[in-house]
Amino acid sequence: MSCPDYSAQGYQTIVVSLDGPVAVVKLDRSKQRNTFIDALALDLIAAYELLDRDDRVRVVLLTADHTAPAFCAGADLSSGWDRVYTEEDERQGRHTHKDAGGQVTLAIFRCRKITISAVNGHAAGVGVTGFQLPCDFRFVWAGAKLSFPFVRRGIVAEAGSTYLLPRLIGYSRAVALLLSGGTYAPDSPLLQGLYYASFPNREEVFPAALAFARELAANTSQTSVAWIKALLWRGADSVEGQHLLDSRGMADLVARGDSAEGARAFKERRPFKFSDVLSKDLSDFVPWWTELDVRQRTSKL
Amino acid sequence: MSCPDYSAQGYQTIVVSLDGPVAVVKLDRSKQRNTFIDALALDLIAAYELLDRDDRVRVVLLTADHTAPAFCAGADLSSGWDRVYTEEDERQGRHTHKDAGGQVTLAIFRCRKITISAVNGHAAGVGVTGFQLPCDFRFVWAGAKLSFPFVRRGIVAEAGSTYLLPRLIGYSRAVALLLSGGTYAPDSPLLQGLYYASFPNREEVFPAALAFARELAANTSQTSVAWIKALLWRGADSVEGQHLLDSRGMADLVARGDSAEGARAFKERRPFKFSDVLSKDLSDFVPWWTELDVRQRTSKL
Amino acid sequence: MSCPDYSAQGYQTIVVSLDGPVAVVKLDRSKQRNTFIDALALDLIAAYELLDRDDRVRVVLLTADHTAPAFCAGADLSSGWDRVYTEEDERQGRHTHKDAGGQVTLAIFRCRKITISAVNGHAAGVGVTGFQLPCDFRFVWAGAKLSFPFVRRGIVAEAGSTYLLPRLIGYSRAVALLLSGGTYAPDSPLLQGLYYASFPNREEVFPAALAFARELAANTSQTSVAWIKALLWRGADSVEGQHLLDSRGMADLVARGDSAEGARAFKERRPFKFSDVLSKDLSDFVPWWTELDVRQRTSKL
Numbered sequence: 001m002s003c004p005d006y007s008a009q010g011y012q013t014i015v016v017s018l019d020g021p022v023a024v025v026k027l028d029r030s031k032q033r034n035t036f037i038d039a040l041a042l043d044l045i046a047a048y049e050l051l052d053r054d055d056r057v058r059v060v061l062l063t064a065d066h067t068a069p070a071f072c073a074g075a076d077l078s079s080g081w082d083r084v085y086t087e088e089d090e091r092q093g094r095h096t097h098k099d100a101g102g103q104v105t106l107a108i109f110r111c112r113k114i115t116i117s118a119v120n121g122h123a124a125g126v127g128v129t130g131f132q133l134p135c136d137f138r139f140v141w142a143g144a145k146l147s148f149p150f151v152r153r154g155i156v157a158e159a160g161s162t163y164l165l166p167r168l169i170g171y172s173r174a175v176a177l178l179l180s181g182g183t184y185a186p187d188s189p190l191l192q193g194l195y196y197a198s199f200p201n202r203e204e205v206f207p208a209a210l211a212f213a214r215e216l217a218a219n220t221s222q223t224s225v226a227w228i229k230a231l232l233w234r235g236a237d238s239v240e241g242q243h244l245l246d247s248r249g250m251a252d253l254v255a256r257g258d259s260a261e262g263a264r265a266f267k268e269r270r271p272f273k274f275s276d277v278l279s280k281d282l283s284d285f286v287p288w289w290t291e292l293d294v295r296q297r298t299s300k301l
Numbered sequence: 302m303s304c305p306d307y308s309a310q311g312y313q314t315i316v317v318s319l320d321g322p323v324a325v326v327k328l329d330r331s332k333q334r335n336t337f338i339d340a341l342a343l344d345l346i347a348a349y350e351l352l353d354r355d356d357r358v359r360v361v362l363l364t365a366d367h368t369a370p371a372f373c374a375g376a377d378l379s380s381g382w383d384r385v386y387t388e389e390d391e392r393q394g395r396h397t398h399k400d401a402g403g404q405v406t407l408a409i410f411r412c413r414k415i416t417i418s419a420v421n422g423h424a425a426g427v428g429v430t431g432f433q434l435p436c437d438f439r440f441v442w443a444g445a446k447l448s449f450p451f452v453r454r455g456i457v458a459e460a461g462s463t464y465l466l467p468r469l470i471g472y473s474r475a476v477a478l479l480l481s482g483g484t485y486a487p488d489s490p491l492l493q494g495l496y497y498a499s500f501p502n503r504e505e506v507f508p509a510a511l512a513f514a515r516e517l518a519a520n521t522s523q524t525s526v527a528w529i530k531a532l533l534w535r536g537a538d539s540v541e542g543q544h545l546l547d548s549r550g551m552a553d554l555v556a557r558g559d560s561a562e563g564a565r566a567f568k569e570r571r572p573f574k575f576s577d578v579l580s581k582d583l584s585d586f587v588p589w590w591t592e593l594d595v596r597q598r599t600s601k602l
Numbered sequence: 603m604s605c606p607d608y609s610a611q612g613y614q615t616i617v618v619s620l621d622g623p624v625a626v627v628k629l630d631r632s633k634q635r636n637t638f639i640d641a642l643a644l645d646l647i648a649a650y651e652l653l654d655r656d657d658r659v660r661v662v663l664l665t666a667d668h669t670a671p672a673f674c675a676g677a678d679l680s681s682g683w684d685r686v687y688t689e690e691d692e693r694q695g696r697h698t699h700k701d702a703g704g705q706v707t708l709a710i711f712r713c714r715k716i717t718i719s720a721v722n723g724h725a726a727g728v729g730v731t732g733f734q735l736p737c738d739f740r741f742v743w744a745g746a747k748l749s750f751p752f753v754r755r756g757i758v759a760e761a762g763s764t765y766l767l768p769r770l771i772g773y774s775r776a777v778a779l780l781l782s783g784g785t786y787a788p789d790s791p792l793l794q795g796l797y798y799a800s801f802p803n804r805e806e807v808f809p810a811a812l813a814f815a816r817e818l819a820a821n822t823s824q825t826s827v828a829w830i831k832a833l834l835w836r837g838a839d840s841v842e843g844q845h846l847l848d849s850r851g852m853a854d855l856v857a858r859g860d861s862a863e864g865a866r867a868f869k870e871r872r873p874f875k876f877s878d879v880l881s882k883d884l885s886d887f888v889p890w891w892t893e894l895d896v897r898q899r900t901s902k903l
Contacts, residue, residue, distance in 0.1 A: 077865045081856040089853075097853040102845035109841055114480055134841075136480050138473075150830060153868065154823040154860030154876060156851035162833035163844035168473040171834070172740075172770040172795050178830055179716055179738050181822060192795065193473050193493065220482060221455040228451060228479050231463035232472070233841075239410055239435075239534075240593035242464035243403035249457035251390075251398040254382040258455030263378050266454065274455060292842035415781055437781050439774075469774040494774045494794065521783060522756040529752060529780055532764035533773070540711055540736075540835075541894035543765035544704035550758035552691075552699040555683040559756030564679045567755065575756060 004050050013040040016047050021058040021217035022210065023051050023113075030068035035076040036126045038086060041100035048107040055277035058217040058225075060111060061209055062131060063118035066202040071119050071144065072127025075101075081155065088296050098296055101126040101159035106294065109134040109160070109233075112226040112278060114216055118209035119144055119195075120202045124183075129161035133168065136229070137196045139209040140186045152181040169193045221258035221274045223281050234289045245288070252283040305351050314341040317348050322359040322518035323511065324352050324414075331369035336377040337427045339387060342401035349408035356578035359518040359526075361412060362510055363432060364419035367503040372420050372445065373428025376402075382456065389597050399597055402427040402460035407595060410435040410461070410534075413527040413579060415517055419510035420445055421503045425484075430462035434469065437530070438497045440510040441487045453482040470494045522559035522575045524582050535590040546589070553584040606652050615642040618649050623660040623819035624812065625653050625715075632670035637678040638728045640688060643702035650709035657879035660819040660827075662713060663811055664733060665720035668804040673721050673746065674729025677703075683757065690898050700898055703728040703761035708896060710736040711762070711835075714828040714880060716818055720811035721746055722804045726785075731763035735770065738831070739798045741811040742788045754783040771795045823860035823876045825883050836891040847890070854885040 006016035006023075015026045025047055027034040034040075051057050064071045075084075089097045104126070108115055117135040124147035132138050150157040157165075157178045166174035173190045184191055186198045197212075199205050227249045236242045253259050258276040265272045307317035307324075316327045326348055328335040335341075352358050365372045376385075390398045405427070409416055418436040425448035433439050451458040458466075458479045467475035474491045485492055487499045498513075500506050528550045537543045554560050559577040566573045608618035608625075617628045627649055629636040636642075653659050666673045677686075691699045706728070710717055719737040726749035734740050752759040759767075759780045768776035775792045786793055788800045799814075801807050829851045838844045855861050860878040867874045 077869065080865050081861045084852055084856055094853050094857070095850070097849050099845065099849040099852050102849060106842060106845060136476050149868075151818075151822040151826045152874065153864035154826050154858065154862070154878070155855045155864065156826065156829045156833060156848050158848045158852055160841045160844045160848065162830060162848060163837050163841050164472075166769070166834060167467070167471070169471050170769070170771050170795055171766075175738050175831075175834060176798050178834065179822075179827060180818065189795070190798075193471055193490070196477050196491075216452075216481065220452040220480075224452045224455050224457065225480060227457045228463060229476075231457060232467060232476060232479065235464050238590075238593060239461040239464050240407060240595050242461045243400065243407060243595055244593070246457050246459045246461065246463060247398050247400040247403060248396070250385055250400050250459055251395050253456045254385055255395070256455065259382045260455070262454035262456065263381050266450075267378065272453065276455070292840060292846070294842050294845055437777050465773075468768070468772070470772050494772055494791070497778050497792075517753075517782065521753040521781075525753045525756050525758065526781060528758045529764065530777075532758060533768060533777060533780065536765050539891075539894060540762045540765050541708060541896050543762045544701065544708060544896055545894070547758050547760045547762065547764060548699050548701040548704060549697070551686055551701045551760055552696050554757045555686055556696070557756065560683045561756070563755035563757065564682050567751075568679065573754065577756070 002053060003056060004054060006047070009046065009050070011043040011047065013037070014043045014047060018056065019210065020214070021056060022213045023057045023060045024210070025060060025062045027064040027072065030065045032076070033070040033073035034064050034068060034127070035073050036101065036130070037076050038100055041104050044104050045107040048111045052111040052113065053279070055279050057113055058220065058222055059114040059116065059213040061116045061118060061213045062135065063206050063209065064121055066120040066206060068121055070127070071121035071123045072131050073122065074125030074127050074147070074149070092296055096296055098294060099158050101130040104130040105134045105159040112229060113222070114220070114225055116209050116213055118206045120205035123147070125149055126159055129157065129159035133159070133161055133164040137212070138194060139205050139212070140195045140198045141202045141205050142186055142198045142200050143202070144186055145183050146186065146191065147183040148177045149181050151179060219272050221262065221276060222278055223256060223258055223276045224253060226278055226282055227253060227286065230286055234287065248285060252285065256281055303354060304357060305355060307348070310347065310351070312344040312348065314338070315344045315348060319357065320511065321515070322357060323514045324358045324361045325511070326361060326363045328365040328373065331366045333377070334371040334374035335365050335369060335428070336374050337402065337431070338377050339401055342405050345405050346408040349412045353412040353414065354580070356580050358414055359521065359523055360415040360417065360514040362417045362419060362514045363436065364507050364510065365422055367421040367507060369422055371428070372422035372424045373432050374423065375426030375428050375448070375450070393597055397597055399595060400459050402431040405431040406435045406460040406465070413530060414523070415521070415526055417510050417514055419507045421506035424448070426450060427460055430458065430460035434460070434462055434465040438513070439495060440506050441496045441499045442503045442506050443487055443499045443501050444503070445487055446484050447487065447492065448484040449478045450482050452480060520573050522563065522577060523579055524557060524559055524577045525554060527579055527583055528554060528587065531587055535588065549586060553586065557582055604655060605658060606656060611648065611652070613645040613649065615639070616645045616649060620658065621812065622816070623658060624815045625659045625662045626812070627662060627664045629666040629674065632667045634678070635672040635675035636666050636670060636729070637675050638703065638732070639678050640702055643706050646706050647709040650713045654713040654715065655881070657881050659715055660822065660824055661716040661718065661815040663718045663720060663815045664737065665808050665811065666723055668722040668808060670723055672729070673723035673725045674733050675724065676727030676729050676749070676751070694898055698898055700896060701760050703732040706732040707736045707761040707766070714831060715824070716822065716827055718811050718815055720808045722807035725749070727751060728761055731759065731761035735761070735763055735766040739814070740796060741807050741814070742797045742800045743804045743807050744788055744800045744802050745804070746788055747785050748788065748793065749785040750779045751783055753781060821874050823864065823878060824880055825858060825860055825878045826855060828880055828884055829855060829888065832888055836889065850887060854887065858883055
């Protein structure tokens, strides 16, 4: 099992720290309103891939400094949209472009731990699509301005948002958000169901999310979480097929330590002590789906 | 057409009775908090398969005694999780296990009649996933505690819940419910949209659901219901494909008696007298999908 | 680029007019409560197909006279359900029937512009399924009675509604609406999320929708809208696949004029002047999906 030292990874744009089994990923470009640049994408992708494999970590919490002008103000447009292209794109041809926002979405989405976004400031574009939608839980400041500006910029809604948003809250709301190109508050009827909790003050968001993360980290099984996330997003296309998959999962987990501990601790009304870890205790049956390779042939991403 | 005598089926754990065209399935393990055991699964599966084929039945209403300690307290963990295995599992190998909760879900889900769950007590685990999610309508006691404990027990969310829950209320809420492992009241924002109606007192739930069931049974076409349920859950993967399917359904039903009666009674502003039945009047075109066989080779389930 | 004269198209049942880049399609059978007949279907299909290809048009707004007895009272049942059959159906065999409601749904659904329905009166059957569900935005009169009568008429829920409704607002609500066969007000919990805005007075609905349409038409990119609609409804079946598609869209749009204008106008805080049009500036990559042919071989539809 790898126990990486996150302070030694050389991240330029984020700070990653462990709070016991909770990993906190903090955006570190406050002065630039945490705008999205390639370096930030690369740091986030590297961090989530490492956190996914680190058995010590049970919950990953993304946040920003609550005094920053924004949680994430979207793409850095100072040099226009051409910034979306990487050097690799130029070498391989622009049609091979793999959008950096989507690469971040995938890194978070594929993380087999519980993921939370603590949105303690305004968010625009990829600050919503890439930094919030792929997470399992979203905490938000009630005063946040949340922008979906794509149709008003002449670009696509990116970062897999056209896949995730309609599934998260239904097509009716997702279509309205993406085609209006508007800016909404968390209590907008259009955003109903997207946020797990909202808070009147910016400084409350992270502590609340951290307390929630600690509670989950202390009382949930790593293998159970990974199985359920996989069943949710990589499921069968019929309820019968899903029954076959979850039966397989049940048979696997019932043979592991965490299920015995879960039943015992529940019966004895005492705190859980789950110890199964992904590196050793996740069935070879996972993943049962074919993972699409989304890397450019020689991409540094 | 078969007219089974439900009192003669030898059910050990449920009571099935006909109230005209409404079948009431009552859980009968009140002293055991209606915990889920193999015998209960087998009774429910047998009953729903019979009710599906009984032309007299138009609505199936699942409920419990409102004085029971729970509507269903989940799996019986008195002997640990090993109880999930049947003798057949042991003979065939545990990897062939077909989860009993999912088998109940399928029996209800595949029932071509209108299905209702009248949740007049607390519900945990399979008491939510297997006894509520596959139903068309859910009535609930506002004071019910609804638990999704899977990640806190080291097992998977079962009974097809990872397929049904995100479709019923969206991925954002479904992921939060399943990964938090929490207990929620029916008025929780996370459960919004899941329940058709809620009632402050336990004793009100069943009578309200029964009145609703009777009204639907009196005024809906059996073939129309079966077609619409099939279109909803076994539809095409594009709106064009769905148009082809529902055109086929329209052409079929317009040639049947119920559509003529529907138009006439509506025009004459009199009660409907629908008489088409599934055993005679459901098109051979249904089912148009391939049903996945989920039985173990020699399973008694 | 075609610039059709909509007043010269010979529509019998609708009036189509241009308000700058906003096309208004007005149902013109007020005395017949805008009931659905073949002629209306044919007019709507022809109009939406033309509007889809007319580069001048950015938003299409469907409405009725707010003094009409209904926005659309559903199918004209004066001669029973047999009216669903066209002469073509009779020639080719009724099993080849292509439901006219679904053909209207498809014409609206396939329109690559922003589509709005301003529901300023009661709506039943196809008045909901065909005239509202395929639109991007729905504005409604708060006093409207919205009926889903299918199970009480002995027919299927048509016009692709069994595909669209569960995706728009989730299966829990969609199943309840379609299997109850009930009539609901826009503020019903079952309809939550379906309407973008509702208004206490009938006469307010159209002006509000028109103002909204004008604002969107002035400030959104035609190509961006077309791409995002395609990504939403013709997306991949995994988030990875969607990332590949939206990356392709991003690379395409970043090379076009509208994205440069979007970034510049945003930076200069001035109104947008988008000029890319579908006939010239939509990538050959669109459509990437295979369009299902839903025409009858010799159908006039």
